[in-house]
Amino acid sequence: MKNNETIMKKIICIGASGSTKVIFDIIRENRENRIIGILDDDESLYQNEFIGIKVIGKATDIVSLYPDKFDQAIICIGAVKDTYNRKKIYEFLKFNNIKVGSTISKYANISTNAITSSGLIAMPGVIINSGCIIGENVFINTGCIVEHDCIIEDNVFLSPGVILSGSVSVKQNSFVGSGAIISTGLEIGENVTVGAGSVVVKNIPDSVTIFGNPAHKNMISKMIRGK
16 A cells, blocks of 8 residues: 555444434535444434444444444434433443544534544534544534633533534533534533523523523422432
8 A cells, every 4th residue: 555545444333323424424425434334323224224224233332333443432422302322322332442533514613722532523504613622522613712711621512503612621421502602701511501592691500401582590400300
């Protein structure tokens, strides 16, 4: 092989969903990567094709395939209201020493002065500005703006169109719904759910659901999530 040739990375994708379709497009933009199969826990999908790629088993089957069959895994599942499933899969992969790759659209703009970690999904139109620190297994969906000096901890999910103004901190395992706006300098606690379209103007404690403009707490959800 010539020195200027690139070894193509073989990728296993976990999850067959709407988010997977967009992630496939991003992976295919990079001709150095090739998807060799999908894993999903829905047995009705086994041995069928999902947008042209065969579903070859369930998520835990990945252990028997690595590293002989593929180079890295991509977690393609999105999140509806929490980050539990993505976190569970990521921790399983790390426990089994399986490399988790990142998928970043060529239409995302990530500052060279931002720090990112493994498992990042950055969809088209994402902006991550200077001074940001992004933790592991973070999903930043289409059109999100993460302004300067934000800190996003592990397993956070930002839905389409979220705006984090400068110096916002989002703690681990939190979910932010579509179109939500977090004002400058605020802290969103761990295991928080921010409802779609919410405008957050004050710090949010751990394990609550908030919604509205201005956003306020749902006390019933606090009792449930606080168990």
